[in-house]
Amino acid sequence: xxxxxxxxxxxxxxxxxxxxxxxxxxxxxxxxxxxxxxxxxxxxxxxxxxxxxxxxxxxxxxxxxxxxxxxxxxxxxxxxxxxxxxxxxxxxxxxxxxxxxxxxxxxxxxxxxxxxxxxxxxxxxxxxxxxxxxxxxxxxxxxxxxxxxxxxxxxxxxxxxxxxxxxxxxxxxxxxxxxxxxxxxxxxxxxxxxxxxxxxxxxxxxxxxxxxxxxxxxxxxxxxxxxxxxxxxxxxxxxxxxxxxxxxxxxxxxxxxxxxxxxxxxxxxxxxxxxxxxxxxxxxxxxxxxxxxxxxxxxxxxxxxxxxxxxxxxx
Numbered sequence: 001x002x003x004x005x006x007x008x009x010x011x012x013x014x015x016x017x018x019x020x021x022x023x024x025x026x027x028x029x030x031x032x033x034x035x036x037x038x039x040x041x042x043x044x045x046x047x048x049x050x051x052x053x054x055x056x057x058x059x060x061x062x063x064x065x066x067x068x069x070x071x072x073x074x075x076x077x078x079x080x081x082x083x084x085x086x087x088x089x090x091x092x093x094x095x096x097x098x099x100x101x102x103x104x105x106x107x108x109x110x111x112x113x114x115x116x117x118x119x120x121x122x123x124x125x126x127x128x129x130x131x132x133x134x135x136x137x138x139x140x141x142x143x144x145x146x147x148x149x150x151x152x153x154x155x156x157x158x159x160x161x162x163x164x165x166x167x168x169x170x171x172x173x174x175x176x177x178x179x180x181x182x183x184x185x186x187x188x189x190x191x192x193x194x195x196x197x198x199x200x201x202x203x204x205x206x207x208x209x210x211x212x213x214x215x216x217x218x219x220x221x222x223x224x225x226x227x228x229x230x231x232x233x234x235x236x237x238x239x240x241x242x243x244x245x246x247x248x249x250x251x252x253x254x255x256x257x258x259x260x261x262x263x264x265x266x267x268x269x270x271x272x273x274x275x276x277x278x279x280x281x282x283x284x285x286x287x288x289x290x291x292x293x294x295x296x297x298x299x300x301x302x303x304x305x306x307x308x309x310x311x312x313x314x315x
Contacts, residue, residue, distance in 0.1 A: 008309045011089040023310055028121055030056065036117035037110045041298040049094055055114070056085040057094055062299035063306060065282060068096035083250040091216055108295035115298040118305055127312055131226045132197040134274040135215050135234065138292065140207065140285045142175045142188035160302075163211050172288040178210025186210060188285055191292055193301070194221040195274050197229065201279075201308045202301040207294040222246060229271055277304070 015022060034052040049057075060081060061071040075081045075093045087093055094102075120130040146161070152169040153161050167173045179185050190212055194204035204218035215236030222228065222240070227247040230237075234250050241248040251267050252259040281300060285293050 011079060011083050014030045015083045019080055024306055027309055033117050036113045037106055040108055053086050057099060060084055063303040068099050072096040108291050111295040111298040113300055118302050127199045128201050129198050130203055130223045131225045133226055134195040134197050134229050134271060136220055137192045137217055137281055138278040139186045139191050140189040140191050141186050141283055142285055144171055146187060174209055174289050176209040176211040177282055191297055192217040192221045194223060195277060199308060201305045201311060205297045205301045207297050209288050244271050
């Protein structure tokens with residue numbers, strides 16, 4: 001007769017003591033983070049998962065950069081993910097439709113409150129001062145191929161496919177054609193960010209149509225004090241910086257009379273280490289429209305700041 005040995009373990013024992021998720025929960029007050037979101041009712045899912053756990057799921061999804069379906073499998077199979085989101089070992093976890101419905105339920109404004117609460121805790125830990133702020137923008141490319149839009153434009157008798165025509169024929173009327181130079185174009189949106197140059201944490205993020213200039217987009221991410229370090233695309237925003245009592249450290253264009261070559265070279269070197277922040281982020285948008293992609297960028301910014309916090313480790 002064979003004897004089967006049964007060992008009783010808890011989910012907490014299965015998560016390593018030095019796991020990233022444990023470190024985050026030690027460094028941040030996630031109770032305050034989840035309380036920052038106000039939802040009247042949240043009985044989504046077969047078991048009524050509750051607001052707190054679904055917010056943790058949403059944060060974790062963007063930390064790991066997973067689609068809704070990928071995250072459903074991830075949280076069901078990963079013990080550390082279950083522990084982070086406060087599920088029991090054998091408890092049923094949310095499916096992808098629950099995650100999608102919850103994201104639509106709270107909306108972009110509430111995701112912005114999540115981002116602000118995380119930033120507030122970073123400031124309280126002296127990890128974010130905004131004395132010197134790096135601002136820049138990057139392309140967010142739509143997954144739409146424009147082939148159907150081209151055919152619709154031809155059928156309608158339009159001679160060319162430009163931003164004015166796209167708003168009439170595109171499946172995403174808010175997506176536009178943007179340009180970084182005479183040879184570099186993309187279709188979709190533009191992301192503007194402000195980065196604290198002390199900690200490399202994202203302090204502000206905004207999404208606009210791709211044809212919005214850097215100077216016009218700067219007002220969405222401009223800090224309230226300190227100095228702003230920016231490239232020549234932000235020359236047009238210099239007056240707005242001065243009006244807000246922010247010191248402009250903006251590279252001048254070559255044809256400007258007051259251009260100081262030595263100063264501009266110094267600013268360029270100062271900006272160089274922060275350009276790499278864009279290279280680590282996915283530039284393909286998940287959704288249609290400015291509002292939904294703004295919500296996604298709030299969550300991506302939270303994930304970026306979590307990674308920076310683990311590097312700084314104020315404890």
